[in-house]
Amino acid sequence: MSPFHFEHLIWHWPIAFYLFFAGVSGGAMFFAVLLKNFTLRGEAAYKSGFVQAACLVAPVTVMAGLGILVTDLTKPLHFWKIMVFYNLTSVMSVGVIILCIYMVFMFLWIALVFRPVIDDWCRSRFPWVLKLSAFLSRSEATITGLLVILALALGAYTGFLLSALPGYPMLKNPVLPILFLLSALSSGAAASLLGGVLLKGNPDGREVHMIHKIEIPLIMVEMVAIFTFFLGLVLTGGQAKVAAANALGFGFWGVVFWVGILLVGLSVPLAMNLFMTATAKRRFAYVAGTATCSLIGVILLRHFILYAGQMTIA
Amino acid sequence: MDKSKRQFLQGSGAVIAGISLYMLANGKVAGEQQTGTIKYAMLHDENKCIGCNACADNCRKVNKVPEGVARLEIIRTGPFGEYPNQFYHFTRKSCEQCEDSPCVHVCPTGAAFKDEKTGIVSVNSWKCVGCQYCLAACPYHIRFINPVTKAADKCDFCRETQLKEGKKPACVEACPTKALVFGDLNDPNSEIVKALEENPVYRNKRDLGTHPKLFRIQAKQGGINV
Numbered sequence: 001m002s003p004f005h006f007e008h009l010i011w012h013w014p015i016a017f018y019l020f021f022a023g024v025s026g027g028a029m030f031f032a033v034l035l036k037n038f039t040l041r042g043e044a045a046y047k048s049g050f051v052q053a054a055c056l057v058a059p060v061t062v063m064a065g066l067g068i069l070v071t072d073l074t075k076p077l078h079f080w081k082i083m084v085f086y087n088l089t090s091v092m093s094v095g096v097i098i099l100c101i102y103m104v105f106m107f108l109w110i111a112l113v114f115r116p117v118i119d120d121w122c123r124s125r126f127p128w129v130l131k132l133s134a135f136l137s138r139s140e141a142t143i144t145g146l147l148v149i150l151a152l153a154l155g156a157y158t159g160f161l162l163s164a165l166p167g168y169p170m171l172k173n174p175v176l177p178i179l180f181l182l183s184a185l186s187s188g189a190a191a192s193l194l195g196g197v198l199l200k201g202n203p204d205g206r207e208v209h210m211i212h213k214i215e216i217p218l219i220m221v222e223m224v225a226i227f228t229f230f231l232g233l234v235l236t237g238g239q240a241k242v243a244a245a246n247a248l249g250f251g252f253w254g255v256v257f258w259v260g261i262l263l264v265g266l267s268v269p270l271a272m273n274l275f276m277t278a279t280a281k282r283r284f285a286y287v288a289g290t291a292t293c294s295l296i297g298v299i300l301l302r303h304f305i306l307y308a309g310q311m312t313i314a
Numbered sequence: 315m316d317k318s319k320r321q322f323l324q325g326s327g328a329v330i331a332g333i334s335l336y337m338l339a340n341g342k343v344a345g346e347q348q349t350g351t352i353k354y355a356m357l358h359d360e361n362k363c364i365g366c367n368a369c370a371d372n373c374r375k376v377n378k379v380p381e382g383v384a385r386l387e388i389i390r391t392g393p394f395g396e397y398p399n400q401f402y403h404f405t406r407k408s409c410e411q412c413e414d415s416p417c418v419h420v421c422p423t424g425a426a427f428k429d430e431k432t433g434i435v436s437v438n439s440w441k442c443v444g445c446q447y448c449l450a451a452c453p454y455h456i457r458f459i460n461p462v463t464k465a466a467d468k469c470d471f472c473r474e475t476q477l478k479e480g481k482k483p484a485c486v487e488a489c490p491t492k493a494l495v496f497g498d499l500n501d502p503n504s505e506i507v508k509a510l511e512e513n514p515v516y517r518n519k520r521d522l523g524t525h526p527k528l529f530r531i532q533a534k535q536g537g538i539n540v
Contacts, residue, residue: 008455010446010449010450011446011450072445073443073444073445074443074444074446074459074464074465075442075443075444075464075465078443078444079443081423081441081443082422082423082443082445084423085422085423085424085425085441086422086423086424087421087422087423087424089418089419089420090419090420090421090422090447091420092420092422092445092447093422093423096422141319141321141322142321142322142325145319145322145323145326146322146326149326164416164419164420164451165416165420165450165451166416166451166453166522166524167416167450167451167452167453167454167455168450310450313453313455314453314519314522
């Protein structure tokens with residue numbers, strides 16, 4: 001069985017990248033809100049390289065993901081029909097609604113973060129923008145709250161998208177949305193860290209300390225979720241057990257799981273985070289390296305779940 | 315700041331309460347089965363089937379199914395038994411016309427739908443955008459993308475072709491051994507209801523709870539697989 005071509009394989013790697021990008025976007029927005037409201041309370045958040053990175057990463061990834069999704073349709077030019085006709089029993093349809101509202105609030109929130117810059121630039125040119133931004137700023141708490149909810153919904157929805165497939169026993173798994181949400185958050189954190197240090201953010205800054213502190217329990221809970229995911233399959237028995245054996249065996253996807261996801265994607269970042277918290281002064285290479293490992297792990301996790309999930313049928 | 319937080323909580327609380335009430339109210343309606351006047355089903359007698367593929371050929375002809383894809387296949391397994399008493403098993407691979415159809419539930423545009431009048435699961439190829447969610451959701455893996463229309467396609471009991479003209483599905487008409495029975499489950503006098511009452515039948519993957527309406531009579535010379 002070839003790892004990328006086999007019978008009953010319907011969704012290929014573009015879907016894995018879509019799942020990854022949607023998660024990164026939601027995760028990045030989640031951490032941007034945390035940084036602004038808790039770490040940089042009252043300061044000019046837009047000056048932080050990490051907030052800047054998150055505000056850049058979130059729109060780019062979500063739009064890249066949607067672009068991939070649309071080109072992957074067999075009728076790409078008919079994509080608007082998904083936005084005109086809705087079916088509320090369809091996870092994909094609900095996801096499209098979430099994505100659309102999420103993007104609105106994402107842009108509103110980013111505009112509020114950069115309000116001082118926007119206001120300065122518009123003061124002489126478009127004075128009416130100032131009125132608009134003042135109006136938005138009065139609803140900042142509402143926008144922030146809804147953005148957090150939508151970002152978390154976006155991270156979980158990609159998991160629900162796959163768990164609604166009764167034909168594949170590995171995917172029809174209630175732990176999957178939780179696993180996807182957790183890994184979406186850690187990929188958003190990693191993307192913000194990597195982008196932040198690249199945008200000349202201080203690798204030993206308060207933002208990095210804060211994100212690393214959250215990442216440690218996040219990775220540990222992610223490992224528990226993966227364990228629960230597969231133990232659940234084994235205990236379910238039948239084709240679910242076969243699916244677990246096929247996925248975790250010595251085949252291509254088994255190696256991706258053990259080496260790529262568990263070792264590079266989770267164990268190495270966990271060890272580095274613990275090490276940095278305990279002793280080291282954070283340097284560019286540490287932060288960038290750890291974040292890259294995390295991102296690789298999440299990309300591989302999305303591919304692994306998608307492909308290994310379709311290898312075994314009910 | 316505190317005031318706006320309170321406002322946010324009040325607002326989102328109201329939204330959530332509204333949505334829950336709406337879903338509760340709607341849930342009752344959605345839970346009731348649509349009781350259409352007709353509920354079409356099919357029975358494949360694997361004892362009578364000789365694997366001649368006349369059904370598959372006629373289906374392709376009538377429904378203009380392009381080469382390379384198929385709405386209906388006869389899967390041959392075997393041979394079983396010792397020479398000279400060898401035999402093959404033939405099973406029908408086509409849409410199982412689930413009462414509770416995963417493809418209809420997951421379709422984002424409603425292009426996959428269950429016809430209220432006949433209970434037939436069908437595709438509106440204009441509405442279909444080709445996300446292939448239904449292909450992945452179908453536990454029987456019988457949906458395919460039609461290379462001509464680029465839309466999801468599958469057996470619809472010839473709803474658009476033969477049934478419209480008042481005839482039986484193409485496969486049923488073509489079968490030389492009368493291995494296929496087609497009819498209305500809601501009509502106690504129909505041929506299929508009688509056949510279902512007289513024969514022990516099985517259905518595929520019933521444990522998934524999709525309630526398929528493609529019934530099968532198992533070939534008698536069957537081995538036991540554990």
